Amino acid sequence: MNHFRDDLTALLPPYAQSLGMFVRHMDGTGPVIEMPFDQKIQGRPGFLHGGAISGLLEMAAIAAIHQALIARHGDAPIRQVNVTIDFMRGGLPQTSYAAGTIARMGRSMANVNARAWQGDPEKPIATAQMHYLIKSAQGG
Amino acid sequence: MDIENPVSTFTEGTPFDPELVNRFMSKFGHGGFLNMEYSQHGEDWVELAIDWRDDLVGDPGTGVMASAVVISLLDNATSMSIWQKRGAFVPQVTMDLRLDYLRPSPAGKRVYGRGICYHISRKIGFVRGIAHNGDLEDPLAYASGTFIRLEGWQS
Numbered sequence: 001m002n003h004f005r006d007d008l009t010a011l012l013p014p015y016a017q018s019l020g021m022f023v024r025h026m027d028g029t030g031p032v033i034e035m036p037f038d039q040k041i042q043g044r045p046g047f048l049h050g051g052a053i054s055g056l057l058e059m060a061a062i063a064a065i066h067q068a069l070i071a072r073h074g075d076a077p078i079r080q081v082n083v084t085i086d087f088m089r090g091g092l093p094q095t096s097y098a099a100g101t102i103a104r105m106g107r108s109m110a111n112v113n114a115r116a117w118q119g120d121p122e123k124p125i126a127t128a129q130m131h132y133l134i135k136s137a138q139g140g
Numbered sequence: 141m142d143i144e145n146p147v148s149t150f151t152e153g154t155p156f157d158p159e160l161v162n163r164f165m166s167k168f169g170h171g172g173f174l175n176m177e178y179s180q181h182g183e184d185w186v187e188l189a190i191d192w193r194d195d196l197v198g199d200p201g202t203g204v205m206a207s208a209v210v211i212s213l214l215d216n217a218t219s220m221s222i223w224q225k226r227g228a229f230v231p232q233v234t235m236d237l238r239l240d241y242l243r244p245s246p247a248g249k250r251v252y253g254r255g256i257c258y259h260i261s262r263k264i265g266f267v268r269g270i271a272h273n274g275d276l277e278d279p280l281a282y283a284s285g286t287f288i289r290l291e292g293w294q295s
Contacts, residue, residue, distance in 0.1 A: 015206030049170035051212025
């Protein structure tokens with residue numbers, strides 16, 4: 001399981017790695033991404049920037065899709081179509097986590113929900129809904 | 141306004157100058173990390189820009205910019221467009237934001253984010269955003285969202 005976790009962390013793009021994000025562990029539903037607090041992700045004084053929280057949500061979604069693809073037929077390139085983010089609580093200067101849930105994965109697209117939290121997983125700081133295209137080997 | 145002093149820059153009702161405020165916002169935190177720069181502004185819009193960097197890449201295979209960088213850019217630009225339309229700094233937070241990615245932002249290309257405030261009520265600012273690589277007629281993303289004013293916020 002740790003090997004798989006490291007493989008998924010390696011799939012995270014340079015953007016995620018420069019903000020210190022990594023796959024913390026695999027829970028029952030999928031990979032949990034951790035983002036440590038750093039000045040680099042601060043927005044208004046004392047709070048995280050909404051864009052950094054959005055980045056964490058997108059990385060959780062990407063990790064969840066790759067995990068689902070690997071579990072299905074094998075990994076494939078994906079392309080994001082859109083994202084809607086709800087900001088629910090101010091992100092505090094502390095470690096944040098996010099996990100993605102695949103609502104539906106078809107042949108050519110995936111509907112993904114993601115949530116981000118800090119101390120209490122039951123109190124999300126933000127949630128997001130995203131659509132991704134799944135590129136097939138035939139170029140679809 | 142004292143650009144070295146965040147308290148005077150972000151005090152409720154301070155007359156709003158997008159270039160000056162961005163000069164401060166791009167010095168620290170996430171705006172500083174992304175090196176978000178002022179581009180231009182109009183009556184109800186503010187445009188900011190971020191240069192492509194290899195540590196902001198979202199797909200190492202193609203070198204395209206991470207989509208979340210575009211979110212940060214449009215979050216700041218749309219937020220500032222509300223202050224620009226109000227003519228003053230008013231504490232607020234993003235309530236929701238939606239982005240449609242028409243195409244990726246290619247490797248090496250500077251990305252611009254224009255935030256437009258099309259309506260303000262007492263509590264809510266309604267915004268749209270467009271991201272492009274220098275030609276507004278060739279957009280890479282559209283955004284829409286809302287911001288809510290914070291009451292009793294102390295700077």
